[in-house]
Amino acid sequence: xxxxxxxxxxxxxxxxxxxxxxxxxxxxxxxxxxxxxxxxxxxxxxxxxxxxxxxxxxxxxxxxxxxxxxxxxxxxxxxxxxxxxxxxxxxxxxxxxxxxxxxxxxxxxxxxxxxxxxxxxxxxxxxxxxxxxxxxxxxxxxxxxxxxxxxxxxxxxxxxxxxxxxxxxxxxxxxxxxxxxxxxxxxxxxxxxxxxxxxxxxxxxxxxxxxxxxxxxxxxxxxxxxxxxxxxxxxxxxxxxxxxxxxxxxxxxxxxxxxxxxxxxxxxxxxxxxxxxxxxxxxxxxxxxxxxxxxxxxxxxxxxxxxxxxxxxxxxxxxxxxxxxxxxxxxxxxxxxxxxxxxxxxxxx
Numbered sequence: 001x002x003x004x005x006x007x008x009x010x011x012x013x014x015x016x017x018x019x020x021x022x023x024x025x026x027x028x029x030x031x032x033x034x035x036x037x038x039x040x041x042x043x044x045x046x047x048x049x050x051x052x053x054x055x056x057x058x059x060x061x062x063x064x065x066x067x068x069x070x071x072x073x074x075x076x077x078x079x080x081x082x083x084x085x086x087x088x089x090x091x092x093x094x095x096x097x098x099x100x101x102x103x104x105x106x107x108x109x110x111x112x113x114x115x116x117x118x119x120x121x122x123x124x125x126x127x128x129x130x131x132x133x134x135x136x137x138x139x140x141x142x143x144x145x146x147x148x149x150x151x152x153x154x155x156x157x158x159x160x161x162x163x164x165x166x167x168x169x170x171x172x173x174x175x176x177x178x179x180x181x182x183x184x185x186x187x188x189x190x191x192x193x194x195x196x197x198x199x200x201x202x203x204x205x206x207x208x209x210x211x212x213x214x215x216x217x218x219x220x221x222x223x224x225x226x227x228x229x230x231x232x233x234x235x236x237x238x239x240x241x242x243x244x245x246x247x248x249x250x251x252x253x254x255x256x257x258x259x260x261x262x263x264x265x266x267x268x269x270x271x272x273x274x275x276x277x278x279x280x281x282x283x284x285x286x287x288x289x290x291x292x293x294x295x296x297x298x299x300x301x302x303x304x305x306x307x308x309x310x311x312x313x314x315x316x317x318x319x320x321x322x323x324x325x326x327x328x329x330x331x332x333x334x335x336x337x338x339x340x341x342x343x344x345x346x347x348x349x
Contacts, residue, residue: 049333051192053264058188060266063312063322064349066181068218069174070307070323075217076171080164087160094157097150182324189320193331200319200327201296204304208246211239211310219310219349224259224270234259236270240348243302243309244273252298254279266312266347275344286341287317298344315345 189195214220224235229244236244236258244258258273266272277287277295287295299316302309306323313322318339320330332339 052333055188055192056265058191059185059313059322059347062181062184062188064219066178066185066322066324067310067312067349069177069181071213071217071219072174073171073178073217074307075213075215076167076174080167080171083160083164083167087157087164090153090157090160094150094153097153101147101150178324185322186325186328189328189330194320194329196329198319198327198329200321201300201316202303204297204300204302206304206308207250207301208305208308209242210308211242226270228259228270230256230258230273232257232259234261234270237348239310240271240273243311243346243348246305246309247275247298247301250301252294252301254294255281257282271312271349272345272347275346277342277344282337283342285336292317295344302344302346310349312347312349314347315340316343317341 186195211219219239222237222239224237226236226238226241228234228236229241240258244256252275255276255278256273258267259270260267262268267274274282275295275298276282277291279291283291286292295316299314299321302311302314303321305311306314311323313320315321315330318330318332318341319327321327330340336342
């Protein structure tokens with residue numbers, strides 16, 4: 001008689017407990033997820049389509065070659081300036097030596113060297129003869145050094161002229177590579193549905209410490225050997241770590257993630273970071289207000305420091321910037337993350 005009410009009471013208790021649990025979970029979710037955001041959006045759905053994968057691969061090759069050629073040109077310009085200054089000094093020394101050696105030749109032609117020998121023989125005392133002989137030996141040694149220096153300086157000038165000509169040849173060759181690779185990058189962007197010239201953030205200050213380069217001005221290839229400081233559990237390259245740290249030093253400290261497992265693009269290689277416009281997470285919406293200003297300033301800073309950091313490209317607010325071209329339109333996937341409305345993407349060489 002009394003067992004039925006007990007059996008009915010237990011399901012009611014379970015339902016009440018379940019309702020309390022759901023309410024608690026919803027409260028926690030409301031506290032964790034920012035207002036205006038359905039959830040913390042994925043940082044960047046790079047590599048989700050064959051089109052994006054093809055674009056990333058093309059930009060990687062073209063812009064790596066462009067950056068290396070640009071570095072070689074810059075290094076060559078410095079060497080040319082040094083060679084030109086050195087060549088002027090050599091030419092001045094050569095002119096002086098030719099005048100001095102000309103005097104020696106003139107003296108030999110007029111018989112003055114014979115006169116020096118006669119002066120020794122005409123000395124009236126042994127001491128006088130020794131003094132005359134010492135003087136003559138000094139003059140002969142001096143003339144011999146001048147003739148030797150003249151020959152060496154002429155060879156030095158020829159070598160410097162050859163080196164300068166080689167630098168000019170190298171520069172023209174690398175400029176040709178830069179032009180070709182710029183066109184390759186532009187073609188890849190157009191094929192992916194972008195590539196039209198657009199305006200974008202600019203005016204950043206070049207404050208970053210430069211990443212190391214090879215002696216010829218190019219960047220060495222790097223593997224991901226350093227633990228990602230953004231807590232992804234992955235590895236990044238020393239060059240990307242330098243870019244990340246320098247951005248932090250410049251005041252760009254909003255939420256950032258770098259390494260991500262993917263089959264294409266630079267994230268999986270440890271050569272890319274996504275810098276959220278929002279301070280705490282990736283908001284699944286277009287950045288506005290202070291967040292938009294932050295993204296503009298960060299993109300402009302990366303551009304101003306692109307040569308120092310080895311930047312391949314920057315993507316922000318459905319635009320892409322790469323060296324030698326400037327800002328172009330970018331075709332994403334229509335989402336705030338895919339169109340890069342909520343974060344600045346940085347890829348380095």
